[in-house]
Amino acid sequence: MNVCYMNKKRDPHCPISNYSYYAQLIRSSCPEILKNCSYNNEVFNCCEYFQTIETDVGICYIINSIQTKNSKPYPMLSNMKQKSGVLKFQVLLTSMMYTLGEDEIPSVTTLYSSTLKLSLGKKYRRHVTVRNIENDPLVAETTPQQRACRFHDENEDGLYPHYSYSACNVLCRKRAQMELCQCIDHFMLDTTESERCNISGMWCLHSHSKDLTTLKPHWAKRPGLSCNCLPSCNETEITILKDVITTLKPKKYITYVEMVLAYLPTERFKRNVVRSRLDLVVSVGGTAGLFVGASLLSFVELIFFFTVRFISNVLMEKRKQ
Structure with missing residues (x-):
């Protein structure tokens, strides 16, 4: 703000609107970020399966997600014959990696434990386990309030193709931005140019950052965003066991990433209807x-x-x- 306004006169080189255009100018493409992808030593095209997805933190590249426009999953199979599951790829720029289920999306409120900042010159090896939920057929006959969750197709006015807890929170944040500042962040998807914030709107969002970037229950009095979002009935629980970080010697301006399935799933949650x-x-x-x-x-x-x-x-x- 102070750079743009010197002595109450605006710097003509300082943009005061159309920030989505400038964000696209500096955004790196997939080939500039990812290369040498493989699963269990079988090489595949990175940018064919790491698809673009719009989030409230900008453009991300995501694999095996159902929330992309043209979903194309890569068959990552692990069974008794092929117990190991190792996804490898190289990152060419400093990036943030999110470890989420197939229906979740990266967002401002993603748990810190699910993120990992990738720095150049290092090798990251993350060990994870997976547990999913199986629903009894009678669960679909109950209301979302009774079962305390929503299925993927129960996505009224959703920003993404399928319902999920994080997608619902993004929609809630979008509505809160419009209510507080009468404009929406330029990273937010499904917005028109007239709805996006100019420099004064961005200052308003910054002033209300505590109210927009943290979640709270409806009864809490602390600053935060209270969203009436139910969890997904089909969510996948991914537990991060440990992260092993080593420094490359000699130092290289590249990052090596390995995602390892520690062991085959041994537990599964099941949701049943007690009284039909x-x-x-x-x-x-x-x-x-x-x-x-x-x-x-x-x-x-x-x-x-x-x-x-x-x-x-x-x-x-x-x-x-």
């Missing part, structure tokens, strides 16, 4: 049979007596007359 609608009918029938001596057939006979039997008796009386 059929269970309710069975419970009511059993209770009525126990205390009243009635069954479902008794209720049918009761309806039959007051409808079909009553009409039949009336018709027989008329015939006799």
